[in-house]
Amino acid sequence: MQLPSEATAIECVPARAPAGVVITAVDAFLFLMLERVGIRNLEALFGLLIGVMAASFGYMYVDAGVDVADVTRGLLVRSRRRGCRPSKAAVTGWAVD
Numbered sequence: 001m002q003l004p005s006e007a008t009a010i011e012c013v014p015a016r017a018p019a020g021v022v023i024t025a026v027d028a029f030l031f032l033m034l035e036r037v038g039i040r041n042l043e044a045l046f047g048l049l050i051g052v053m054a055a056s057f058g059y060m061y062v063d064a065g066v067d068v069a070d071v072t073r074g075l076l077v078r079s080r081r082r083g084c085r086p087s088k089a090a091v092t093g094w095a096v097d
Helices: 001-010 017-037 039-064 068-076 088-093
Strands: none
Touching: 017 039
16 A cells, blocks of 8 residues: 555655655654564554544644534434435445545
8 A cells, every 4th residue: 555655646746755755664664663672662653643643633623613512413413404315435434536
């Protein structure tokens, strides 16, 4: 999966492609090094990255001023507009490229 992503990056953003290749190589070797040092260290790195993502999403959620009542209602109450037929892909949550 890494190679198609790199190929897409090279085609779409040619000026930044060398930096992307270097970053990808460095993080691949970092993961290999952490795996050699110990799985717990690798798990700690992934935990840290997931924590940074959660904090970033939480900050964006608060900064956007989203109405919590509307979000809760949307999560708990299933509804759709009249005359709208959902496709099977939408119902199951597939991402079709």
